[in-house]
Amino acid sequence: MTTEQATETAQRPHPALWGVLYRSSTPFWEAVRRHELSLQRCAECGRWLFPPRPMCPDCRCAESEWVPVSGRGTVHSWVTYDESPHPAFAAPYSVLLVELEEGARLVSNPVDIAPDELEIGMPVRVVFRDEGDDFTVFLFERATPDAQEEPASAQ
Amino acid sequence: MAWNKVAVIGAGLLKFGELFDKSYEQMAAEAFQAAIGSVDKGFDPAMVEAAFVSTQRGTLWGQEGIAGNTVPSAIGLAGIACTRIENACPSGSDAFRVGAMAVASGVHDVVLVIGVEKMRDKSSDEGLLARAASGHPVYTRGESAPVLFAPFATRHMHEFGTTREMLASVAVKNHYNGARDPYAHFRNEITIEDVLSAPPVCHPLGLLDCCPQTDGAAAALLAPADRAVEFTDRPVYIAGFGVATDHPYLHEKASFVGLPATTAASQRAYEMAGIGPGDIDMAEVHDCFTITEILDIEDLGFCEKGKGGVMSIEGDTALSGRLPVNTSGGLLAKGHPIGATGIAQLTECWWQLREDAGERQVRLEQGFALQHNVGGRGSGVSVVNILTRNER
Numbered sequence: 001m002t003t004e005q006a007t008e009t010a011q012r013p014h015p016a017l018w019g020v021l022y023r024s025s026t027p028f029w030e031a032v033r034r035h036e037l038s039l040q041r042c043a044e045c046g047r048w049l050f051p052p053r054p055m056c057p058d059c060r061c062a063e064s065e066w067v068p069v070s071g072r073g074t075v076h077s078w079v080t081y082d083e084s085p086h087p088a089f090a091a092p093y094s095v096l097l098v099e100l101e102e103g104a105r106l107v108s109n110p111v112d113i114a115p116d117e118l119e120i121g122m123p124v125r126v127v128f129r130d131e132g133d134d135f136t137v138f139l140f141e142r143a144t145p146d147a148q149e150e151p152a153s154a155q
Numbered sequence: 156m157a158w159n160k161v162a163v164i165g166a167g168l169l170k171f172g173e174l175f176d177k178s179y180e181q182m183a184a185e186a187f188q189a190a191i192g193s194v195d196k197g198f199d200p201a202m203v204e205a206a207f208v209s210t211q212r213g214t215l216w217g218q219e220g221i222a223g224n225t226v227p228s229a230i231g232l233a234g235i236a237c238t239r240i241e242n243a244c245p246s247g248s249d250a251f252r253v254g255a256m257a258v259a260s261g262v263h264d265v266v267l268v269i270g271v272e273k274m275r276d277k278s279s280d281e282g283l284l285a286r287a288a289s290g291h292p293v294y295t296r297g298e299s300a301p302v303l304f305a306p307f308a309t310r311h312m313h314e315f316g317t318t319r320e321m322l323a324s325v326a327v328k329n330h331y332n333g334a335r336d337p338y339a340h341f342r343n344e345i346t347i348e349d350v351l352s353a354p355p356v357c358h359p360l361g362l363l364d365c366c367p368q369t370d371g372a373a374a375a376l377l378a379p380a381d382r383a384v385e386f387t388d389r390p391v392y393i394a395g396f397g398v399a400t401d402h403p404y405l406h407e408k409a410s411f412v413g414l415p416a417t418t419a420a421s422q423r424a425y426e427m428a429g430i431g432p433g434d435i436d437m438a439e440v441h442d443c444f445t446i447t448e449i450l451d452i453e454d455l456g457f458c459e460k461g462k463g464g465v466m467s468i469e470g471d472t473a474l475s476g477r478l479p480v481n482t483s484g485g486l487l488a489k490g491h492p493i494g495a496t497g498i499a500q501l502t503e504c505w506w507q508l509r510e511d512a513g514e515r516q517v518r519l520e521q522g523f524a525l526q527h528n529v530g531g532r533g534s535g536v537s538v539v540n541i542l543t544r545n546e547r
Contacts, residue, residue, distance in 0.1 A: 050406050057402065077306035077313075077411050080358035085299035094358075095302055097405055105406040115358065120313045 025052040027066050033136045035128040037071045039104050040064045048104035071126030072143060073100035080115035098124055098140055111141040158259035160380035160547040161393040165194040166502040168373035171340040171490040173275045177370070179219060180229035183208075183271045186372035186495070187230045190267070194376065195387040203376075205236040205257055206267040209250035211243065211493035219273070226269065236263070244441065244530020245398070245538035246270065248497030251375060252396045252538060258377050259393075269374040270495035276370075301357035301365060301444065303405070303533055308359050308446035310411035314461065317449065319359060321464030323350035325445040326363045326487050328473050333484025335514050338499070340369045340490035350445075364445040369490025373498035375505070380547050391508045394430070394523060394543040397423025403532035412461070416537035417454035417529050424539040425456075430523055432456030435478065435541075437507050437517045438525040439500035442485040448472075451527060452480060455539070479517040482507060493530075500526045501540060508544040519544070 024040075028050075031038035040049040044061035055062050076099040084091040094115050098106050110118070111127055125143040130136050167189025169182060177185070191198045208226045210219040223239035226232075240250040247270035254268040311317045327347055333339035345363060353361040376386075383390035399419035402408060409415065425431055432455060440455065442448035449463035457478055458466045466472060472480035483489045483503035486496060504524035506512045522545045529537040 051404060057407075077310045079302050079305035079309065080355075081299075081302070082355040082357065097306055097411075107405050120309065 024054050028052050029136075031066075031068075032128060032138050035136065036068060037126050037138060038066050038068050039102075041067045048102070050104055050106065067102075069100055069102045069104065071100070073098045073106075073124060073140075075099075075118065075120055075122040075124060076105060077120060078110075078118050080118070094118060096124065096140055106138070108137070108139050111139045113142050117142075158256075159261055161255045161258045162378050162380045162383035162386075162390040163375055163393065163501070163505055163542065164378050164383055164386040164390065165190045165192075165198060165376035166374065166498075166505045167191075167193045168338055168371065168495065168499045168502055170338050171369045171371035171492060171495075171499070173340075174370035175276065179210075179222075179271055179273050180225070182273075182370065182372035183226050183269060183374075184230045186269055186271070186374040187267065190269075190374035190376050195389065196385065198376065198386065200231060202265045203232055203235055203267045204265055205254075205263045206232065206269060207238055207240050207250040207254045207257070209240045209242075209246040209268070209270040209494040209498070210272055211241060211246045212272070219271070222271070226271070230269075232267070242398075242531070242538070243536050244443065244491075244493055245497060245528035245536055246494045247373065247499070248501070248526060248528045248538040248540055249398060250494075251498055251501055251540055252398060254375075254377050255393050255396060255540075258379055264379055264382065266377045267374060268377065268498060269372065270492075270498040271372040272370065272492035272494040272496075274368040274370050274492055301360055304444045304446050305357045305360050306405065307411050307414075307450060308444075311446060311449065311461075311464070312359065314412055315464065317461075317464035318468075319351060320347055321468045322359070322364055322445040322449065323347045324464075324468040325442060325448045325472075326350045328467065328470075329442060329448075329481050329485040329487040332474060332482050332515060333488025336482075336484045336489060336503075339484040339488050340367055340371075341484070341488045360444055360446070363487075366443045366486040366491045369492045371490060371492030371495045371499065373495045373502055375498055375501055389509050389544075391505050391542050391544055392547040394541040394545075394547070395424040395427030396538070396540045397421060397425075397427065398536065398538045399423065400536050401534060403535035405533055408533065412450070413454050414450055414529050414534045414537065415454075416534060417451060417527065417539075418456075420537040420539040421455045421525075421527070424525075424541050428523070428541045428543070430521070430541070434521040434523050435525045436519045436521055436523055437479045437482055437504070438527065439483060439485070439503050440480055440525075440527040441529045442481055442487050443491060443530070445487070447529070448480065448485065451529070452478075455525065455527060474515060474517060482512065482515045482517060497526065497528050497538065497540075500528075501542065504542045508542055
């Protein structure tokens with residue numbers, strides 16, 4: 001391995017954070033890379049399909065569409081880790097289950113929200129953080145209840 | 156339903172714990188010997204026609220992945236039909252269900268079901284749970300076992316007013332029972348205050364809200380009900396069983412105050428047995444975390460949705476309560492060697508129905524005991540087995 005390659009490897013996010021691009025999930029991660037949130041929706045019954053998949057688990061329709069969503073929602077439930085299960089995550093850290101305005105639910109980590117500030121129903125909005133040259137993650141930060149701003153980028 | 160009735164003619168386990176001195180094969184052999192020794196009228200191991208081996212994680216050491224062909228040799232049964240069963244945390248209870256179907260179908264007469272799991276020989280960050288960070292590496296970002304249940308606790312507290320003390324009462328009760336079970340990993344009693352002051356693990360769950368990592372093995376011997384008298388005058392029968400699945404990812408859970416797989420599996424088992432939750436005298440349920448037992452007793456129909464915390468703290472699930480739950484100490488005190496857990500729970504049910512449970516013995520009225528596991532990615536699978544001492 002050359003020094004250049006070794007440096008590149010060291011700067012990559014931990015493998016636990018790499019996006020795994022399956023055919024069905026590629027549009028989701030490509031949108032996140034553009035700092036946009038777009039979700040798959042069943043063309044027949046309208047069910048949100050997240051994680052993305054080839055077939056609707058409710059009506060079994062194989063046709064779907066990709067729909068931009070607001071990235072705004074509320075905390076449906078949450079947890080805070082006091083022990084880290086993996087070197088990629090430094091405890092304490094929290095994991096949010098966010099219900100978007102559109103009804104879909106996503107799981108990710110909060111940005112700049114202390115564990116003791118979290119509560120069910122807290123308004124949040126998506127932010128994006130580039131990790132390395134080829135991967136971006138989506139996270140959630142606190143939002144004011146009626147905020148209409150565009151999704152921002154985390155620093 | 157046309158199926159031949161099945162009897163449990165023997166069952167046993169070895170003391171659960173950190174068994175660094177026992178190999179995987181050693182634990183299997185000891186559990187098998189315990190099951191043989193439990194058969195009232197004696198048992199010739201050569202009678203075993205087929206075995207189902209449950210081990211959840213088959214890739215840590217090299218041999219468990221192919222346990223279907225290594226275990227028979229290790230326990231003196233080379234030559235029999237043998238298959239490894241994996242179905243997440245219900246692996247052991249599902250091996251039991253598959254063994255029961257092998258007998259019920261008439262294909263086999265005497266069947267061994269045996270669960271074995273090595274949890275402690277590797278460090279925590281290399282062990283089963285770290286390696287078992289199941290599911291998608293990004294969609295399940297930052298999740299691990301506690302995160303699959305802690306959001307249910309947070310939501311249950313939010314919707315029903317369940318308190319930390321109610322959660323803690325589950326751990327206190329199960330440690331009380333474990334202190335009376337010679338096979339339990341932890342045999343010490345604890346208090347509500349101990350649970351509340353334990354180090355936090357994953358809000359709102361603390362250390363004593365979580366089951367330990369435990370090594371162990373358990374085994375049961377099954378035979379057609381009409382041959383039970385060859386082995387015992389106190390047979391226990393399989394009344395029914397059910398398995399059900401659910402969406403695995405948290406994003407897709409319809410509810411964060413219940414586990415639909417448990418409800419569906421139990422309804423199938425109740426229907427097969429021709430009974431309802433009110434007929435159950437005692438239950439061994441999946442208490443990997445304190446909140447899980449509260450969800451279980453609601454989803455199994457033992458109380459109204461939302462009342463599980465109250466039922467626990469008021470003592471209804473204690474040894475002397477209306478419906479004793481986890482008389483063995485449960486996963487919280489007896490331990491959770493995953494592949495062995497379900498069969499060990501069934502062994503406790505077997506002892507209770509034969510009134511062999513000593514100071515843990517519950518009062519039998521209808522003669523039915525229920526065993527339950529739930530697990531996998533996001534509680535995506537549940538298995539329920541119902542045993543009875545009533546003539547089938």
